Structure formats: structure tokens, C-alpha cells
Amino acid sequence: MFEAVTSRQDFPKLEEDMLSWWDENNIPRKYRERNENSDKRWSFIDGPITANNPMGVHHAWGRSYKDLFLRFRNMQGYKQRFQNGFDGQGLWIEVEVEKELGFKSKLDIEAYGVGDFVELCKQRVDRFADIISEQSKRLAMWMDWDDSYHTKSDENNYTIWHFLKVCLEKGLLYEGTDVMPWCPRCSSGLSEHEIVTEGYREIVHPGLFVKFPILDRANESLLIWTTTPWTLTSNVAASVHPELMYVKVRQGEDKIYLAKSLVSVLQGEHEILEEMTGDALVGLRYSGPFDELEAQQGVEHRVIPWKEVAENEGTGIVHTAPGAGKEDFALGKEMDLAVIAPLDQFGVFIDGFGPLTGKSVFDVNEEIYDSLKSKGVFYNLERYTHRYPVCWRCGAELVFRLVDEWFISMDPIRESLKKITESIRWIPEFGMRRELDWLDNMDDWMISKKRYYGLALPIFKCENCGHFDVMGSEDELHERAVEGWDEFEGHSPHRPWVDTVKITCSECGSKVSRILEVGNPWLDAGIVPFSTLGYRHGSDAWKEWFPANWISESFPGQFRNWFYSLLTMSTVLENTEPFRAVFSYAMMRDDQGDEMHKSKGNAIWFEDAAERMGVDSMRWVYIRQRPEANLNFGVGVAD
Ligand SMILES: [Zn+2]
Ligand SMILES: [Zn+2]
Numbered sequence: 001m002f003e004a005v006t007s008r009q010d011f012p013k014l015e016e017d018m019l020s021w022w023d024e025n026n027i028p029r030k031y032r033e034r035n036e037n038s039d040k041r042w043s044f045i046d047g048p049i050t051a052n053n054p055m056g057v058h059h060a061w062g063r064s065y066k067d068l069f070l071r072f073r074n075m076q077g078y079k080q081r082f083q084n085g086f087d088g089q090g091l092w093i094e095v096e097v098e099k100e101l102g103f104k105s106k107l108d109i110e111a112y113g114v115g116d117f118v119e120l121c122k123q124r125v126d127r128f129a130d131i132i133s134e135q136s137k138r139l140a141m142w143m144d145w146d147d148s149y150h151t152k153s154d155e156n157n158y159t160i161w162h163f164l165k166v167c168l169e170k171g172l173l174y175e176g177t178d179v180m181p182w183c184p185r186c187s188s189g190l191s192e193h194e195i196v197t198e199g200y201r202e203i204v205h206p207g208l209f210v211k212f213p214i215l216d217r218a219n220e221s222l223l224i225w226t227t228t229p230w231t232l233t234s235n236v237a238a239s240v241h242p243e244l245m246y247v248k249v250r251q252g253e254d255k256i257y258l259a260k261s262l263v264s265v266l267q268g269e270h271e272i273l274e275e276m277t278g279d280a281l282v283g284l285r286y287s288g289p290f291d292e293l294e295a296q297q298g299v300e301h302r303v304i305p306w307k308e309v310a311e312n313e314g315t316g317i318v319h320t321a322p323g324a325g326k327e328d329f330a331l332g333k334e335m336d337l338a339v340i341a342p343l344d345q346f347g348v349f350i351d352g353f354g355p356l357t358g359k360s361v362f363d364v365n366e367e368i369y370d371s372l373k374s375k376g377v378f379y380n381l382e383r384y385t386h387r388y389p390v391c392w393r394c395g396a397e398l399v400f401r402l403v404d405e406w407f408i409s410m411d412p413i414r415e416s417l418k419k420i421t422e423s424i425r426w427i428p429e430f431g432m433r434r435e436l437d438w439l440d441n442m443d444d445w446m447i448s449k450k451r452y453y454g455l456a457l458p459i460f461k462c463e464n465c466g467h468f469d470v471m472g473s474e475d476e477l478h479e480r481a482v483e484g485w486d487e488f489e490g491h492s493p494h495r496p497w498v499d500t501v502k503i504t505c506s507e508c509g510s511k512v513s514r515i516l517e518v519g520n521p522w523l524d525a526g527i528v529p530f531s532t533l534g535y536r537h538g539s540d541a542w543k544e545w546f547p548a549n550w551i552s553e554s555f556p557g558q559f560r561n562w563f564y565s566l567l568t569m570s571t572v573l574e575n576t577e578p579f580r581a582v583f584s585y586a587m588m589r590d591d592q593g594d595e596m597h598k599s600k601g602n603a604i605w606f607e608d609a610a611e612r613m614g615v616d617s618m619r620w621v622y623i624r625q626r627p628e629a630n631l632n633f634g635v636g637v638a639d
Contacts, residue, residue, distance in 0.1 A: 011614030019138070028142045035079040042078035044070060045529050045548040045579065046143075047562050048085035048151055051129040052093055055606040057618070057633055058554075058588035058596065059132075060139055064622040065552050065585065067141040081545060082144040084136070085528060088125030088152040089454045090521030091188060095393045097121050105346060106187045114452050114496045121453040122492075125152060135606050139615050149532045151524035157493045158474055159531035160523050161458040163569055165472030170572065172409045173470065175461070179322070179329035180446065182401035183391035184347025184361065189403055190391065191446040191520055193560040200387040203397065206365060207384030209265065209315065211256065211377040212238055212286040212301070220248075221377070222286055222303070223258045225265070225314035227384050228399075229368045230361045232289045233353055234321040234340035236299050239306035239331065240278035244316060248274040257281060259316020267380050278316075279305060289377060295352035299338045306331055323402045341402035345450065361399055406448040406457065406517065408568070414439060417571050425581040428628045431555060435567075438559045445568065447520045454518030456498045460505075461515050467507035468515075473536070477501060482511065526565025529578045548579040555584040555628075585627035591634030609635050 022028060046066070049059060070080060094109075097120050103109060109117050133145045150156065167173040180189040190199070208229050211221035222238050240246065245260040249270040258265070260275060281303045288301045308327065309318050322332025323341035332339055342349055342356075349356040349364070356364055372378040389398045410417075417439050426432040448457055458471040471477040474493065478485060484500035491497035498514065505512045533542035547570070553562060563582065570578035589595060590602040597603060609618055617638035625631045 011616065012611055015140075015614050015616060019140070031074065031142055032080075032082050032144060034074060035077055038077050038079045040076075040078045041544065042073040042076075042080050042550070043545045043548045044080060044550050045532070046083060046085040046149075047551060047553045047558075048087035048149070048525050048528065049132060050092060051086040051088045051125045051132060051150075052096055053128060054131050055135045056596070057604045057606055057609050060606050060609075060615075060618060061585070061588055061622045061625075061631060061633075062552065062554060063136060063139060063141050064619045065583065065627075067139075067143075068619075068623060069550065069552065069583070071142070082142070082147070083532060084133075084143040084145065084148040085532070086125065086129045086132070086148055086150050087521070087525055088122075088129070088150055089524050090518075091186060091449065091451055091454070092393055092521070093121045093124060094451060094453050095186065097124055100124075105185065109452060118453045118494050118496070122152060122494075125150070135610075138610055139606070140619070149528065151521075151528070152492070152494075153531075154474075154492055155534075156524060156527060156531040157455050159536050160455055160519065160527050161470075161474075161493075162472050162536045163523070163527060163530075163573060164458060165470050165476075166572055167408055168470045170412070172412060172572065173459075174407055174409065175404060175468070176407050176444070177402065177404050178446075179324065179326045179400050179402050180405065181326075181389050181398040182343075182345075182347070182403065183394065183396050183398055184343075184345075185394050185396040186391060186451075187345040188449050188451050189401070189405060189446065190389075190398065192443055193445075193520075193522065193564065194392060195389045195398070199389050199392045199398075201390045201395075202385055203388040203390075204383050204385050205388065207382040208369075209379035209381070210289055210319070210372055211254075211379050212289065212319075213377065214257075215285040215287060217255075217284075219253055220255045221257070222281075222284075222317050223256050223265075223315045223379060224317050224319040226319050227386065227388075228324070229365050230342070230349075230356075230399075231321045231324040232319065232368065232372075233293060233295070233349075233356065234324045234342050235288050235290070235301065235319050236322060236332070236338045236340065237302060237304045237320040237335070238286065239304050239309055239318040239320050240281050241307060241309035241311065241316065242277065242279040242282065242305040244278045244309065244311055246276055246278055246281060246316065247272050248276070257317065259311055261311050262314065262316050265315060265380075278309075281317075289372060289375070293352065293354050295340050295342065299340070304331075304335050304337075325400050329402070339402065343399060343401050345401075347399055347401075362397070405446050406459065406515075407444040407446050410442060410444050413568070413571050416575055417567055420567060420571055420575075420577045424577050424579065427581065427583045431559075431582065431584055434555070435559050435563060438564060439567075442560070442564075445520075447523060448515075448517035449520060450516065451518050452495055454494075454521060455523055456493050456495055457515060457517050457519050459515045459517075460503050460512045462505035462508060462510055462512045464510040465505060465508040467505055469503065469506055469512070471503075477503070480504070522561050522565040523569075525562050526569040529566065529570065530573065535573075547577050550581050550583065551579045552583040552585075554587065556587055558584070583627070585625075586630045589630050589632045591632050591637060593630070593632050604633070604635065613638055 205227040214220045247260045284303045322328045323339045347361040461468040480503040483502040487500040535542045566578045
């Protein structure tokens with residue numbers, strides 16, 4: 001009755017035939033328009049995929065969920081938007097274009113020309129947006145591919161301008177000085193969001209023990225420990241825990257102070273002479289390790305109390321350099337310490353650091369050891385392996401650097417943010433707890449970057465009086481423009497074109513330029529529930545489709561990134577939730593359960609998998625997975 005079927009089907013070939021048939025018969029369009037006249041709405045806002053490389057199989061996992069839920073709602077008769085999004089501004093794009101051009105640093109970009117460079121960045125995004133669209137069609141994802149939104153669009157950028165204007169009006173926007181993690185290769189600060197979980201690598205650093213000789217006490221020294229010898233140049237204090245037990249030990253001629261629980265770090269024999277609590281040491285003055293440097297002139301080094309001193313690492317006496325460490329900076333503010341900031345944007349010692357001036361922070365360790373030895377304060381050097389922050393884009397080790405950046409204050413909106421977070425349905429449920437933890441602990445949001453291709457922050461700061469104005473739209477910029485509008489008109493609001501426009505300071509009347517910084521890319525993705533629906537023009541579409549019923553992304557990382565920026569921007573603009581439910585899933589691993597990395601060679605490009613196993617079997621593997629568990633994936637998993 002039945003013809004025998006062969007078990008040796010060429011699934012990818014069958015799929016290609018099906019795709020052509022869909023195409024010829026306009027099936028995706030018929031599907032999308034099926035509920036055109038329905039009065040039921042189901043609103044999905046797409047978390048934009050970065051259009052910077054072709055898709056990997058992990059992207060296909062997330063996109064399969066999106067397609068599945070949208071099809072389900074379509075079958076139930078809901079009218080939908082079917083809009084896909086592309087993320088395409090920021091340093092991640094710049095880094096790829098720099099690689100294409102063989103650039104080593106920012107100086108190469110300046111020499112090449114910022115305008116041409118930004119143009120190449122935009123072209124790269126368009127190129128990969130096209131590739132990802134085609135790949136997604138191959139995955140049988142049915143979106144309205146001619147209606148994708150781009151975060152680099154004028155509308156997206158100007159809607160962020162509007163958001164920043166509202167931040168200004170609510171007193172949330174400010175310029176601040178802080179010590180931030182800094183990538184010397186990218187010459188850019190990294191926000192807290194960017195390094196909290198993924199931005200660390202196991203690195204072997206020197207574990208260096210140094211003596212700080214106490215003034216007026218012959219042969220007596222504090223013993224300190226550091227993994228960043230370069231920061232010793234900027235030492236201004238030594239911190240002790242006031243309640244922790246310390247000891248004074250004799251080693252030959254030397255008398256050394258350190259925490260009692262850490263005497264095992266001492267080299268050779270020692271004899272304990274005295275015990276005391278940390279507060280007995282507070283106020284002692286010592287000679288610093290680099291007092292001869294010009295940058296150190298006038299600094300009085302002393303022992304200060306600090307309750308964060310750890311008793312399980314180092315010596316219990318913490319070398320404190322407020323210009324070169326984040327916690328040190330906060331402590332320095334509290335204790336009114338001098339701030340010595342040694343590095344320029346490339347991680348090179350600035351003037352005032354003697355023989356180190358002009359040298360890279362990564363090349364000075366030997367010279368520092370020699371200098372300490374010649375002063376008789378070098379104690380011991382070990383290898384120390386620890387998790388240390390690295391640039392997630394280029395892999396370079398970060399340093400901590402004193403910078404002026406722009407921030408959005410969190411404290412005034414923290415409680416509203418948490419309330420809104422609690423009103424959202426999180427699937428799986430533990431997501432809510434994770435988001436609330438982040439909101440509880442996060443510092444003010446650093447939104448500026450000293451780079452080229454990204455949102456042009458619409459902040460105009462007067463060099464004469466210090467006042468700053470924020471342009472809330474292109475119309476406001478046009479109205480306020482006193483110079484350069486004609487040159488700018490017709491260009492996207494990117495550097496360098498937007499920077500031709502000058503305005504007049506509303507306080508003192510001086511001519512003012514835009515600050516050169518560009519925006520944090522999570523501003524770009526966080527505004528899309530507004531920008532894609534014409535929010536700032538008071539459109540009906542926004543009222544019809546906001547908030548989204550459902551969004552979906554992989555959990556790790558998004559609590560501090562996309563979810564966070566969506567919540568913050570919606571709280572500031574409307575004090576309401578931008579989405580009602582979020583469906584999340586874990587990470588994809590290779591078939592051995594190891595993390596996939598391009599550099600490890602175990603990442604799988606979407607096209608390879610589609611060609612070898614077909615997308616139906618991929619989608620089957622994805623959909624039967626328990627979403628909160630990591631998915632171990634290889635092209636053989638569906639056999
Ligand atoms: Zn970098
Ligand atoms: Zn002014």
C-alpha cells in the first residue's frame with residue numbers, strides 16, 4: 001500500500017526546496033498578515049542581534065524560541081509586529097573595523113580620518129545585517145525582514161537624546177570623576193556592566209612584597225603586598241583594619257609590621273616582638289616607595305584605618321593609591337587623601353614620573369623592582385594567579401585610571417526600578433532575584449566613552465563657565481545652532497558631522513561644542529521599545545504596542561545589560577515596565593560541555609550546522625531543551 005521510503009534522506013536539500021516553495025508562494029507574508037484584522041494584540045520587542053559577524057549556532061537557539069512563540073501566538077489569532085532588530089553602534093564594531101584595517105590604536109583612526117572610519121563601521125553593520133537576515137530565513141524564522149530596525153538609525157539616536165534630556169530635567173545626569181577600569185589598547189573606559197561577570201581571565205601577576213620604612217623609627221617598616229607594581233608610584237597611604245591583630249616581628253636588623261594571621265608570608269626566621277590591634281598603627285608616617293618622583297612632591301604618607309582590609313591575603317596592610325584603584329579612590333575621598341593619577345589614555349606614564357615617563361604600564365615592572373632594591377625596600381617577589389579584569393572586546397588587561405565621565409544617578413530611581421522589576425513575570429522565576437540583586441548593588445550608570453562610532457551624546461559643555469546643555473532633539477539642535485548646521489544637515493547624528501554644530505551657552509553666551517564622547521551601546525538597545533514605535537512623536541503605534549507582552553534573551557549577562565537598560569529607560573520616561581514577561585535560557589556549550597570560543601576553535605557557525613544537519617533537526621534540539629540548563633551542542637546531537 002505504501003511505497004518504501006529511504007532512510008537516507010538529504011534533509012538540508014528538502015529544506016532548501018521547502019524554502020523556495022515558501023518564497024514562490026509568499027507564504028511568510030500570508031502568515032504575517034493572517035491576523036491583520038484581529039483585535040487581539042500580542043506585542044514582542046526584539047532584543048537586537050549585534051550585526052558584526054555572521055550568526056553562530058547559539059544565536060539560532062534564541063531565534064528559534066522567538067520564532068516558536070510568535071508562531072504560537074499567530075495561530076491563536078493575535079496580531080503582531082514581527083519586527084527584527086539589529087544592534088550596530090559602539091566599540092565592538094570599531095574593534096572589528098580596526099582589525100580589518102590593521103590599526104593598533106586610536107591614533108591610527110585619527111590619522112585615517114574619523115568620518116571615513118565611521119562610514120566603514122556603518123557599512124560593516126549593513127553588510128552583516130544582510131547576512132544575518134539571509135541566515136535567519138534559512139533557519140525558517142518568519143519575521144518581516146524588510147522592516148528590521150537598526151540601533152544606528154537617526155530615530156533611535158534622537159530618541160536617546162530625548163531620554164537624556166529627560167534625565168537632565170530630572171536631575172539624574174552629571175559629569176563625575178572616578179577611577180574606572182580602562183583598556184589601554186582601546187583607550188576607553190569600561191562600565192561596571194561590562195566586566196561584572198564575563199570580563200575576567202586567570203592571569204599570573206607578580207605578587208610583590210615591599211617595605212614602607214616608618215619615619216622616626218629606625219629599621220621599622222610596614223610590609224605591604226601588591227599585584228600591580230606600577231601603582232606603587234602613586235602610593236599615598238597604607239591601610240590597616242583597626243580591629244585586626246597585627247604583630248611586630250624581628251628579622252635580623254629589620255623590624256616588620258604585618259597582620260598576625262599572615263606571618264606565613266615572611267621569608268626565613270622571624271621572632272614576634274609585640275602584638276597590637278590595627279588602630280595602634282593608625283597615624284604612623286612612612287616614606288613612600290617613590291618619594292623622589294615629581295608627582296609625589298608634597299605628599300605625606302600615613303597609615304589610615306579601613307574596614308575592608310582582608311585578613312586572608314597579602315599582609316593585612318594595604319598599599320593605597322587613590323589615582324590608580326577604584327576602592328582606593330573611594331577611600332581617598334572619604335579620608336581626604338592626595339590623588340596621583342599616573343597614566344594617560346594609552347596606559348603610558350605621564351610627566352612627573354621620572355624615568356618611567358613615556359613608558360607603558362606593561363613594560364615597567366623590572367625597572368620598578370630595581371628601583372625598590374636600590375632603596376633597600378624590596379622584600380620578596382612571587383607569582384600570583386588570580387582572576388583579573390580584561391577587555392571583553394580585545395582581551396587586553398585592564399588598568400584602573402582616573403577619568404572624567406558622564407553618569408546617570410541610580411539612587412533617585414532605584415526603588416522605582418525595583419518595584420517595576422517585581423511587577424514583571426520572570427521565566428524562570430529566579431530571574432527576578434538576579435535582576436533585583438543587580439539593581440541593589442549597581443553604582444551610577446557610566447554612559448560615556450571616549451571613542452568614535454556610537455551615539456553622539458547630545459551634551460554641550462561650556463568651557464568658559466562649566467554649564468552644560470543637553471539637546472533633546474534634532475529640532476532643538478537646529479534652533480540653538482549658531483554655526484555648522486549647513487555642514488551637518490543631511491548627515492546621520494554621528495561623529496564627526498554632528499560636531500560641526502555649535503550652540504550658545506545658555507548661562508554665559510559663549511560658543512559651545514558638543515563633548516567628544518559617544519554613548520554606552522546599552523543606551524542604543526534599551527530605547528527600542530520607544531524608538532521603534534515613534535514614541536517621541538506621540539504616535540498611536542506606541543500606545544497600541546507598548547509595553548511588550550514578551551521578550552526573550554539568554555539570561556547570563558542581560559541582567560546588567562539589556563534588561564537593565566530597558567528597565568532604566570522605561571522607568572525614567574514613563575515609570576512603568578517596558579515588558580510584561582521575559583523568557584530566558586542558559587548558555588550553549590560544545591558537545592563536551594566546554595564553553596564555545598572562536599579562539600578555541602570549537603565555536604560552530606550557523607551555516608556549517610545548517611548544511612550538515614539541517615535546520616529542522618537544529619530547531620528540534622533547541623526546543624526540546626530545558627531552557628534553564630546549558631545546552632551541549634554539536635552537529636551530531638540530532639543523530
Ligand atoms: Zn580593549
Ligand atoms: Zn557658559
